[in-house]
Amino acid sequence: MKRVLEACVCQTLCFTVKEDVGHDEAVKLVRMEIERYKTSLEKSKTVYKILEETEQPDGSVILKLKKQHNYSPVGSYLD
Numbered sequence: 596m597k598r599v600l601e602a603c604v605c606q607t608l609c610f611t612v613k614e615d616v617g618h619d620e621a622v623k624l625v626r627m628e629i630e631r632y633k634t635s636l637e638k639s640k641t642v643y644k645i646l647e648e649t650e651q652p653d654g655s656v657i658l659k660l661k662k663q664h665n666y667s668p669v670g671s672y673l674d
Contacts, residue, residue: 601670603661608632612654622654629656636662644673 610628612621629648636643643662650656663669 599667601672602664602667603669603672604664605661606659608658608660610656610658618654625654625656629658632658642669642673
């Protein structure tokens with residue numbers, strides 16, 4: 596029988612700006628979306644660590660993170 600001792604998911608997410616609104620508003624919406632995403636992780640009690648958050652020249656943001664997978668223990672993955 597096998598069982599998961601430790602597990603994490605590595606993700607690279609791109610939060611892109613909307614093109615049908617002004618640039619400043621689009622950047623603001625991206626920031627709001629990122630905050631909603633982080634809040635949803637915290638609300639669901641998902642353990643996570645942001646490795647990198649990079650704003651692109653067009654206002655989009657690339658977020659690299661490790662997060663808990665299916666409530667499995669994360670062990671040393673997030674150290």
